[in-house]
Amino acid sequence: MRSTKALVSDGNGAxxxxxxxxxxxAVNEVRVKIKAAGLCHTDWDSIQNWNKPFIVGHEGAGIVxxxxxxxxxxxxxDKVILNWAIPCGQCQQCLTGYPHICEINSPVCGKGLCGxxxxxxxLYNNAPLERSFHLGTMAEYTVVKEAAVxxxxxxxxxxxxxxxxxxVMTGWGSVVNAANVKAGSTVCVIGCGGVGLNVIQAARxxxxxxxxxxxxxxxxxxxxxxxxxxxxxxxNRADSHFDEVLTQVKQINNNRAADYAFECTAVxxxxxxxxxxxxxxGTAVQVSGIEQRIDFDCELFEWDKxxxxxxxxxxxxxxxxxxxxxxxxxxxxKLDELITKTYSLENIKEGFDDLxxxxxxxxxIIFD
Numbered sequence: 001m002r003s004t005k006a007l008v009s010d011g012n013g014a015x016x017x018x019x020x021x022x023x024x025x026a027v028n029e030v031r032v033k034i035k036a037a038g039l040c041h042t043d044w045d046s047i048q049n050w051n052k053p054f055i056v057g058h059e060g061a062g063i064v065x066x067x068x069x070x071x072x073x074x075x076x077x078d079k080v081i082l083n084w085a086i087p088c089g090q091c092q093q094c095l096t097g098y099p100h101i102c103e104i105n106s107p108v109c110g111k112g113l114c115g116x117x118x119x120x121x122x123l124y125n126n127a128p129l130e131r132s133f134h135l136g137t138m139a140e141y142t143v144v145k146e147a148a149v150x151x152x153x154x155x156x157x158x159x160x161x162x163x164x165x166x167x168v169m170t171g172w173g174s175v176v177n178a179a180n181v182k183a184g185s186t187v188c189v190i191g192c193g194g195v196g197l198n199v200i201q202a203a204r205x206x207x208x209x210x211x212x213x214x215x216x217x218x219x220x221x222x223x224x225x226x227x228x229x230x231x232x233x234x235x236n237r238a239d240s241h242f243d244e245v246l247t248q249v250k251q252i253n254n255n256r257a258a259d260y261a262f263e264c265t266a267v268x269x270x271x272x273x274x275x276x277x278x279x280x281x282g283t284a285v286q287v288s289g290i291e292q293r294i295d296f297d298c299e300l301f302e303w304d305k306x307x308x309x310x311x312x313x314x315x316x317x318x319x320x321x322x323x324x325x326x327x328x329x330x331x332x333x334k335l336d337e338l339i340t341k342t343y344s345l346e347n348i349k350e351g352f353d354d355l356x357x358x359x360x361x362x363x364x365i366i367f368d
Contacts, residue, residue: 006139007057007345008124011050017345020055021123022141025068029117030146032080034062035158037137039343039351039363040166040194041266042289046132054130055122057365058084060137061152061161071146079152081165083317084133086115086148100315105147107133108311117143137162138345140367150317154325159342159364160335163194164324166312167362168335171198171264172324173313174287175206179260183207188249188258188277189229191265192220194338194362195287197227199262201333204228212249212258217358227334240269242276249277258282268292275300275307283308338362 002022009015025031038059047056060082064074074080085106087099094102101108105115113119119128121143122136136142152161171194175181187203189196192215203211204227212231213224221232233248249258259282261274266288274284275296281304289311301307313320327333340360343351345367354360 002141004140005345006055006136007348008129009047009050009054009056011047011052011054013048015047015056015348017348018124020129020139022139022143023121023123025066025071025121025143026118027068028070028146029068029121029143030064030071030074030080030149031066031141031143032060032062032082032149033065033141034060034137034139034367036061036162036367037365038163038165038167039355039360039365041355042166043132043138044352044356052130053124054132055136055139055142056132057138058133058135059162059166060135060142061158061165062367064149065141067146073146074149074151079158079161080149081152081161081321082135082137082144083148083150083165083315083321084135085312085315085317086134086145087317088114089147097316098314099317100312105134105145115145115148117145138348138365150321152325154329156325156328157336159339159366160328162364163335163338163362164321167194168198168324168338169315169320170287170313171195172202172333173315173320174262174285174310175199175202177314177320178308178310179262179283179285181206181208181260184209185259186210186212186253186256188212188214188261188274189224190214190235190261190263190270190273190277191267191288192217192224192229193264193358196262196264197224197338197361199264199287200224200229201227203260205327205332208260210253212252214245220358223361226337242273245273246276260285262287263290264288266290268294272296272300275305278305280304282306285310339364342366
């Protein structure tokens with residue numbers, strides 16, 4: 001058993017650093033010493049809305065500290081990236097190529113806590129405590145299922161590695177796995193935060209000829225061009241139907257709408273925006289995971305337009321994490337540059353304030 005620090009929330013808006021106890025891994029489980037944890041808007045949403053206590057954090061990288069019986073793919077001392085879409089390998093979704101929406105282990109669409117390590121692996125005040133998305137990366141140690149870790153063999157900082165497990169994977173995978181962006185195409189990206197920047201650089205690597213970054217913030221458009229955007233459009237908050245944005249997109253694209261458009265803002269009012277910006281038979285991708293009820297004008301689907309809502313970039317961790325890291329190692333994919341600022345657990349409130357006010361692309365908590 002290890003006594004360790006963790007960021008614990010009550011799921012009703014409150015959070016603080018607490019002392020917890022992390023136990024030994026059981027069969028097919030791994031204990032990881034977390035070295036870095038990424039900051040994500042989903043962390044903030046969970047703190048506000050989950051209505052139950054839990055350890056915050058679902059992006060992370062670290063070093064294997066101990067393994068339980070039956071573990072074969074990692075050993076103590078191995079560096080790993082954590083993955084929250086934990087495949088069981090046996091359900092219909094896993095067997096048909098969709099491990100990211102595992103019917104058993106997924107914290108989003110699976111069966112409750114089936115993807116969790118055993119309940120007594122994490123205790124607070126002598127009672128079991130859940131870990132966010134089965135991981136709880138904002139802690140010095142965590143115990144997870146073996147399927148939740150991917151061995152890290154690339155020369156990369158833990159802070160950069162930590163964000164591969166959600167923000168990078170979601171953006172990159174939405175382009176490469178879900179939309180299958182074609183070379184020579186025109187791509188619009190609505191929202192140029194951490195996920196949007198990864199959509200942009202994945203579109204560049206896919207050979208898109210024009211990548212149009214759309215945001216309300218000039219500084220974000222400047223950064224977007226550093227990641228591969230060819231053009232930038234400032235959106236007007238009053239242009240809620242994106243009429244002005246579409247006019248500018250057509251001016252850039254020879255009087256045609258885009259082939260692909262990706263929504264990366266998580267703003268419900270923009271749920272239909274990518275449909276507005278694509279040509280007939282184009283593809284609109286809702287990347288950010290909007291869950292609120294919204295109304296659609298069916299004319300936006302004319303004609304033959306495709307609207308998809310992929311989870312986690314259709315991640316297959318054992319396939320996709322090595323692909324992303326190989327692109328990083330060859331200098332083709334920017335990861336270090338995404339980390340705008342780092343924090344400790346003790347000043348995490350500053351991190352959330354920076355995140356919510358758009359001061360950072362991605363932030364990371366660093367553990368000694």
